[in-house]
Amino acid sequence: DIAFGLVACELKEEGRPVQLVCVLPCKDYNSSHKYYSCLKEHADEWIELSDEFYRGCDNVRDQYMVDHCDKLLAVWDGNKSGGVW
Template sequence: MPAKQMTVCFSGYRPEKLPWGYDEDDPRCAALKERLRQAVTDACEQGYRHFICGMARGVDTYCGEITLALRAQYPEITLEAAIPCPSQPEGWTPEQQARWQALVERCDYETMVQDHYSAGCMQRRNRYMVDHAQRLIAVFDGQEGGTRRTVEYAMRRGLEIVYVDME
């Protein structure tokens, strides 16, 4: 695995917590994706080469796809899928499952955090990402939930946090 000092992880909201929900054609979603692209580009320009994606719907997926798209400009970057458990995409629509699978297939590394679902597996995945990174790129506006716990854990671990505004 690449060195922690050269690694960035991502955290952010699932579509249910985003103002536009699942409508990625919404101009606010396009604007967020552009801000995320800039944050990932800035990390690349500063020497970061490895990125860890938690593979959830919403911001995680956006970040993974943006990182892969930036390979054209930065061919040396790598993307790791930090999958909380094998059943992560179960219950998603067929389109969401296909998008998840396509993203996993393009990753350079795949880390299965645990072999079965449990109440704490998403948090374990988040801790894994933070423990293996130096920087966190977060879409966070104070809402309760997994992103908040990830940001708080990253703060305790001393990661540099780059906040990306949702709107």
């Protein structure tokens, strides 16, 4: 997710007509990540699905992404866990 978000940020800075919508499972999810602030700054829309983390909130976010997209591109790193798996 972050890799695609960073590419969107670069394209936006170049003036390309790209929209960046960030959907988090809960408030402040991954807020300690070094690119969190950059993504939040460049986001056209910032959606937090829950106020607090709970077991399964990642799956709810993943389903939200599928339900609200026109096209879906997923890259799998071979790990048998995580959102793409």
